[in-house]
Amino acid sequence: MNAAIRRFAQSNFMYSFGRDKVAMVSFAILAAFVILAFSAPLIAPYDPYDQTTIDIMDSEIPPAWQDEGEARFLLGTDAQGRDMLSTILYGTRISIIIGVCAVLMQMFLGITIGLVSGYVGGRIESFFMRLADIQLSLSTLMLAIVALAIFQAAFSAEAYSDLAIIMLIMVIGFAEWPQYARTIRASVLAEKKKEYVDAARVIGLGAPTIMFKHILPNTLSPLLVISTVQVANAIISEAALSFLGLGIPVTKPSLGSLINSGFEFIFSGSWWITAIPSIVLIALILCINLLGDWVRDALNPKIYKEK
């Protein structure tokens, strides 16, 4: 185990990370966001989910540095009197959970389908790849809107607000599997011609063992690259859906629904309800994308940078 850690620390991957300032800063900001978001119950000054602590008289107080601001609400309050700082911390947590879980679901579907299509080939491959083509020709958001609208109509508002996170993960996860399936299928097609796969077949190993133990580990680099981009995309999709009122309900807001809830007050002067969560969302996505750019360069031996 120690040897593995040492090998990782000495790898080209870590070397390139140490050389890339953009990657280090992005990673630091991202790590800060994740740590703050997940320790929200410990560090947030208020609990935005607890209706009893919310006072409607506190609504629309501007951030502390403004003239009418109050020191107890650092980033001001929203229209319902919730502390913005606490709400953003909890909201970021929900956004990250949805982003990561949706990508895990995409990976699970995409890797299984992509591996099987690439390795088995024939009709199974044609079927899944045409299905992927069809799904890619429809916009993710459009599919998600239709699906969520149906779910919302099918369940009562009460039940829906409990299920909203799971529904969003399912919908975003299901809508984007073709990205993974296509990437991994392309790698599998290249890998399965190599002789180590023949060697495994000569030993007599079964197809599942060969696929998951021999081929999959050799296709992981492109997966890592698209995963970073996909996490950012999933968070954006969630924010967009919540902004459209189809995602997380306002009682337990994510970043998207928070942006949405402040939108109607933006011209009445309460800009902070929309602006601050928007900045957090943009910073989060930017960091993930910059990190993704770096991962793509670091894992691609063809563009080794000689800096």
Place this chain on the structure above:
Amino acid sequence: MSGPLVETRDVEKRFDLGGYFWQQDKPVVRALNGVSIAIEKGESFCLVGESGCGKSTLARCIMGLLDLSEGEVFYKGEQIDRLSAKAMMPYRRRMQMIFQNPYASLNPRMTIQKTLEEPLRFHFPEMKNGEVRDKVEEVMTSVGNDPAWGTRYPHEFSGGQRQRISIARALMVDPDFVVADEPISALDVSIQAQVLNVMMDARDSRDLTYLFITHDLSVVRHFGTRVGVMYLGALCELAQTKTLFDTPRHPYTQVLLNAIPKLSTTELIHTPMMGEVPTAIKLPSGCVFHPRCPYANERCSREVPAGTTLDDGTVVACHAVEENRI
């Protein structure tokens, strides 16, 4: 034991090239056209021929990596083609393969130890960890590798070292029969001899039978007991190594041996063969060699020659030899 260890009978392999669904005769590559060989126990059977003549395809058909289009493959008299994966399992242990490219035949994400342990743990799940380790150490030492290499990854080794690791992997399950598909053609000349010696040592100490595929005739002379010469998916000549080099019978074998550069003579006696190898999609009628054969007559373009066994046991598929024209 009676009968050959491994035998193929009239093996044919065709690869479909797709084509459009309305096409009457779809394009097909005829990679093997009725190849029959019988490999006796203890032999080092060499297959030679130029690129694309079907040597590797035959090896893959024998190992069950490719399905046959026609014909049969036998191991100790048991038919082993068209077996289910489960029924094939006992034979997987008896037959192993060494591959051409040592840079592709080891999984880059697995340590050497894992690569070598995998066949053992798969075929002998009841073996204890200590026994597995001992076996890996024994085999690694026997092919001239340091057992301490186990924790390292394939990219840390040179081509020759990797090929010896590949040989060790094939020997892990104590096979009787090893197919070596051009195992030294990707190596430096200085390393080739070393790897060949490892393979010959293993043959002697482990009682192995080899099917050795190569296009290097000097290796054949050094290594092989019997030689099969292939051209365009058909077997031209099959003879004892010495007989083949002393008295090549088939016109193609004669041209092939003529192409070996010689140091003993000063004048150039090499007569180049005319023309190109025809495509395996549209095979010549009759004998596949007739468009380039200096002895071809009308019968050769009409009739596929069957193998005739001569007095010294050599099998030649040639009308001219059969009719005593050459």
